[in-house]
Amino acid sequence: MKIPVRPLALCLLALAFSALVLGRAQAGGSHYFAPVADPMVKDECGSCHLAFAPSMLPASSWRRIMAGLGNHFGDDASLDPAVTTKITEYLVNHAADTGGRRYSDKLLRGVSATNAPLRITELPKWVKEHRKVQDSEWKHKDVRSKANCAACHTDAERGYYED
Amino acid sequence: MNRKLTITSLAVTLVLSFSGAGIAGPREDQLDKYARAAKASNPAFSGFSAARGNMLHNQAFTGGKSDTPACTSCHGNDTRGAGRNPAGKAIDPMALSASPSRYTDPAKVEKWFKRNCNEVLGRECTPQEKGDWLSFMIGQ
Numbered sequence: 609m610k611i612p613v614r615p616l617a618l619c620l621l622a623l624a625f626s627a628l629v630l631g632r633a634q635a636g637g638s639h640y641f642a643p644v645a646d647p648m649v650k651d652e653c654g655s656c657h658l659a660f661a662p663s664m665l666p667a668s669s670w671r672r673i674m675a676g677l678g679n680h681f682g683d684d685a686s687l688d689p690a691v692t693t694k695i696t697e698y699l700v701n702h703a704a705d706t707g708g709r710r711y712s713d714k715l716l717r718g719v720s721a722t723n724a725p726l727r728i729t730e731l732p733k734w735v736k737e738h739r740k741v742q743d744s745e746w747k748h749k750d751v752r753s754k755a756n757c758a759a760c761h762t763d764a765e766r767g768y769y770e771d
Numbered sequence: 772m773n774r775k776l777t778i779t780s781l782a783v784t785l786v787l788s789f790s791g792a793g794i795a796g797p798r799e800d801q802l803d804k805y806a807r808a809a810k811a812s813n814p815a816f817s818g819f820s821a822a823r824g825n826m827l828h829n830q831a832f833t834g835g836k837s838d839t840p841a842c843t844s845c846h847g848n849d850t851r852g853a854g855r856n857p858a859g860k861a862i863d864p865m866a867l868s869a870s871p872s873r874y875t876d877p878a879k880v881e882k883w884f885k886r887n888c889n890e891v892l893g894r895e896c897t898p899q900e901k902g903d904w905l906s907f908m909i910g911q
């Protein structure tokens with residue numbers, strides 16, 4: 609009996625292609641960043657802004673941010689020391705260069721962890737992804753701040769940052 | 772005889788638990804704490820005033836940050852409506868009638884007084900101011 613090589617090969621190719629697409633979709637491509645799972649971290653970090661995914665910054669950055677909460681980008685975000693320690697531990701363990709590496713993907717390209725960048729919005733990949741957003745859109749009354757991810761990324765709370 | 776005693780004591784307990792002292796929740800406890808502190812620093816202190824709290828909430832200050840001169844800068848002019856902070860995030864209404872779960876965690880209340888008084892007034896609020904403001908919001 610003659611084996612139908614061409615149809616079989618085509619089938620296999622189609623299967624491989626869908627597996628690849630499906631796999632990427634499941635992982636959310638490079639636009640999924642696992643949201644904060646710890647209720648205390650979510651509550652404290654999420655009361656003024658979205659509780660940013662720890663995988664968006666390296667561990668060194670989270671240490672630096674948590675050490676300066678008294679002047680947090682110009683605001684008093686101080687917490688009691690025991691809470692600060694617990695939150696720091698969570699962020700450091702799930703950072704872009706520790707436990708959250710599989711989400712951070714390209715976000716840390718061109719970023720030096722020794723510099724401990726403080727703003728996600730200054731990472732080269734973030735800047736590139738948002739280069740087409742107009743100034744007027746940032747100033748829109750429902751946006752107001754580059755820290756307001758959820759104004760445009762409606763599923764940001766759940767970790768999805770597709771366009 | 773013994774049974775009558777049991778019934779009497781049960782009745783007394785029931786009445787006591789519904790009297791003023793029995794219903795003190797976390798909000799009343801916190802107001803009590805502020806009242807004691809206010810009395811300690813000012814012997815003439817004679818209770819909190821929701822009207823003063825209303826004034827404090829709406830007053831513009833110059834000691835804090837220029838973009839947030841008043842409580843209403845972020846919380847909005849309607850205590851029963853939502854506010855919005857500079858980061859663009861919505862803030863649930865401050866009036867107890869609109870946000871019934873508010874003011875039950877004393878540490879949380881203190882945390883926000885500390886942060887927000889520093890930002891708006893440029894200093895911590897006094898126990899009297901905190902008690903006035905809290906009385907105002909509880910009555911709203």
